[in-house]
Amino acid sequence: MKRASDSQPARPSAPRRRRAVALDEAQSGDARAAPVQHPRTLAEHVDLYLAELAAARGASEHTLRAYRKDLDEFLAYAAALELDDPAAITARTLRGFLFSLDDRGLSRSSARRKLSAVRSLFGHLLERGWIEQHPGKALRSGKLARKLPGAVDAGELDRLFSCCDLTTPLGRRDRALLEFVYSAGTRAAEAVALDLRDLDLASGVARVRGKGRKERLVAVGSKASAALSAYLADPERPAPQPRAADAVFLNARGGRLTTRALGMILDKATLQAGLPRKLHPHLLRHSFATHLLDAGADLKAVQDLLGHAHITTTQIYTHVSIERLRKVYEQAHPRSGKSD
Numbered sequence: 001m002k003r004a005s006d007s008q009p010a011r012p013s014a015p016r017r018r019r020a021v022a023l024d025e026a027q028s029g030d031a032r033a034a035p036v037q038h039p040r041t042l043a044e045h046v047d048l049y050l051a052e053l054a055a056a057r058g059a060s061e062h063t064l065r066a067y068r069k070d071l072d073e074f075l076a077y078a079a080a081l082e083l084d085d086p087a088a089i090t091a092r093t094l095r096g097f098l099f100s101l102d103d104r105g106l107s108r109s110s111a112r113r114k115l116s117a118v119r120s121l122f123g124h125l126l127e128r129g130w131i132e133q134h135p136g137k138a139l140r141s142g143k144l145a146r147k148l149p150g151a152v153d154a155g156e157l158d159r160l161f162s163c164c165d166l167t168t169p170l171g172r173r174d175r176a177l178l179e180f181v182y183s184a185g186t187r188a189a190e191a192v193a194l195d196l197r198d199l200d201l202a203s204g205v206a207r208v209r210g211k212g213r214k215e216r217l218v219a220v221g222s223k224a225s226a227a228l229s230a231y232l233a234d235p236e237r238p239a240p241q242p243r244a245a246d247a248v249f250l251n252a253r254g255g256r257l258t259t260r261a262l263g264m265i266l267d268k269a270t271l272q273a274g275l276p277r278k279l280h281p282h283l284l285r286h287s288f289a290t291h292l293l294d295a296g297a298d299l300k301a302v303q304d305l306l307g308h309a310h311i312t313t314t315q316i317y318t319h320v321s322i323e324r325l326r327k328v329y330e331q332a333h334p335r336s337g338k339s340d
Contacts, residue, residue: 042086045125045130049071050068060211063211071118073114081093081096086131091138091139101114118136122136151291160269161179162273163272169237177191180227181285184206184219185284185288193208194248204220205218205220210307218305238250238252238254263280299315
């Protein structure tokens, strides 16, 4: 259904004035208080929704960027169909959006993530009373095959950590950083956001801020504590810039390290260690959880350490451990049938 009054396709972002109004409404906690300022286009509703995520629900910058990117793709698709009224979006529209993502060669997991962002947007519109029916209610998305997270074995981790050049200040930082990420099982964003006041190396614990700005305590092992102590006491550690005065991990100019820099550090270490596959920071987190469960750790304890809101998220690691045990069994048991 097209709006007869609109000849131009919807733009990916609303005018500054409407964006400011949306942000003010979201921060006041009453987005429906001013009917005169009712968002009219789909793009304006997206801006208001993201403003509410930021102001009322405490979404992180990383989450907001991801939602913005996914929703902008949907806006572009809707604009090509000359649809800028949320009420004009139907299940058929969403199904066509999914088909367009498939035509571009996106994986099912990426397509499903983008659809989830769109579903959340329309759930917000329904809750606010701006649409009468959720267009995604009748849409069925195929069930994704569960992809087991990978894990790096202990020997590979030893090679990874030992390749850091401890004769240089940056090498000592890299060793402390990688040891911490694996020891505490943190997300990349949690590691680079770590502040000095969050560390208690004497007790072997640290406080990190996860998704939704939720805080949790994580364990810091003896090797990670030793690497952190050496790095923080290093006289060659860069003087922190004012905005990074309390940051633990600094770049060469004294600014706070970024998640992108963490990925580059891991890429370099992987190459120097001669490991056969590319590693990413989240793989260290996967390895942390898998190794704990392999050693008999309680699933609930691992859930708490990872900061998962639901234990079903943590349960995927039990499948990883079972797969590893099955491989050991098939290789070692004389009656496994592997040799037949």
